[in-house]
Amino acid sequence: MTTSRDTATFWIEPDLHSMECLRATYIQHHFAPHAHAEFVIGVIETGAQRVRYRGGHEIMPERSLCVINPGELHTGHAATSAGWSYSTIYPDPSLLVDVASQIKGKLCGVPNCGQLVNFDYELADEFKYLHRALFSGMASRLARQSLLLQFLARLVTRHFDIQPPSELPIANRRSILRTRDYLQEHFGEQVALEELARLANLSPFHFARSFTRFIGISPHAYQLQIRIREAKLLLASGMPIAQVAVSTGFADQSHLANRFKAVCGITPRQYLKVSKKLQEFPDS
Known part of the structure; x- marks a missing residue:
């Protein structure tokens, strides 16, 4: 080293x-x-x-x-x-x-x-x-x-x-996709497991297992990934980091920075620098 x-x-x-x-x-x-x-x-x-x-x-x-x-x-x-x-x-x-x-x-x-x-x-x-x-x-x-x-x-x-595509009953598949879309639309809100389970017309336990099996990631982890993804988009758009944190459902800028680095290995500020470089030199 x-x-x-x-x-x-x-x-x-x-x-x-x-x-x-x-x-x-x-x-x-x-x-x-x-x-x-x-x-x-x-x-x-x-x-x-x-x-x-x-x-x-x-x-x-x-x-x-x-x-x-x-x-x-x-x-x-x-x-x-x-x-x-x-x-x-x-x-x-x-x-x-x-x-x-x-x-x-x-x-x-x-x-x-x-x-x-x-x-x-x-x-x-x-x-x-x-x-x-x-x-x-x-x-x-x-x-x-x-x-x-x-x-x-x-x-x-x-x-x-290598496995064949995951099979779920068509009704369950549609309900899981419905809850996935709901999480995407309400990523900045505090969504409860029971709320998603009701939307899917499943018990919380059955819903959590079905979601993870079909989507490949737990509902909580999926919500965090959506928040991180949206934070990246907002950072790239030039929105201040503190405002990005509030807009994506994090408690504050520190909360965003901690979760962002835990997932990405870099801080939001470092990501912002990369985004600016891509915008300035899109073919680099």
């Missing part, structure tokens, strides 16, 4: 389904329990990260290839005093569905990676090559798209369980 403080570089790839990317070193930072609507795929470059995941604790050591499925609750902090450095991408589940469906030759559901930590050094090196190409900003659009799809195809083939 050559640094004694936390550093993070975040950017968005407009040509890759607006995929978010991160390259960071964390020594002091602790990720609070959170989940992502996207996949988290990365490689530990140096050091090690300790993660609470699926009811236990795991260590992500140097050179390991790590995958977190959408909706999986997790934390993260340094495993040693030296911290850790890593490179990550956050592809949308629809992209992995497309890859899995192409591999199987038929429509598939969201694939699932059974292991958080994968000691596939060949694929880890391939990911590092992909991430360097993205980070450099020098690779062509065709190169970036080709490298990403090639890596994802190999990752899904080697480490993912």
